[in-house]
Amino acid sequence: MNFLAHQALSGNHPEIQIGNFIADFLRGEKPRHLPEMVRKGIEFHRSIDAFTDQHPVILDSKKMLQPVFGKYSPVLIDLYLDHFLGKHWNRYHDSELHPFTELVFKNFHDYFHLLPSRAKSVLPYMVWENWLFHYQFDEGMQKAMKGLGRRAKFENYFESKGVLFLQQHRTELEAAFLQFYPDVLQLKF
DSSP states (O other): OOHHHHHHTTTTOHHHHHHHHHGGGSSSOOOTTSOHHHHHHHHHHHHHHHHHHHOHHHHHHHHHHHHHHGGGHHHHHHHHHHHHHHHTHHHHOSSOHHHHHHHHHHHHHHTGGGSOHHHHHHHHHHHHTTHHHHTTSHHHHHHHHHHHHHHOSSOOOHHHHHHHHHHHTHHHHHHHHHHHHHHHTTOOO
């Protein structure tokens, strides 16, 4: 799961959202100086990732991406899941997507002092381009793939093949999302 799904699963709890956001920026550690609910959000993020990584539908999807993206297939799956969550947001969540993303960004601003430096450096771009809202569009995915490819420290095909693969396999990937997401919604922090 990528940023949007992690926030959607955080139950509109600001400190859980913060922990769920910063977990990817921490290298295994769970800083003790953080409030208890932020630490709980970090744990929840990791349990979501573990659940996702072991889900049969996701494992099958990774196999489909493997010939093109190799060991980086899970990274693409995470982005594709956010893409389909954005497209099907109203099926699973009561609020509209745009106001939800605005509230998430407000919470990130309110808790900015708790963010690790790498998260602080990413956040302005995330807010400015409203990644969470734009994942639902192919153009938003193209920008996400470009940014991901640029930040990667390895040769990759994210920008050149990421959206093309999504377009070519939309039916299978969307079906996988629709089968998987109700299962992950059952997780609680």
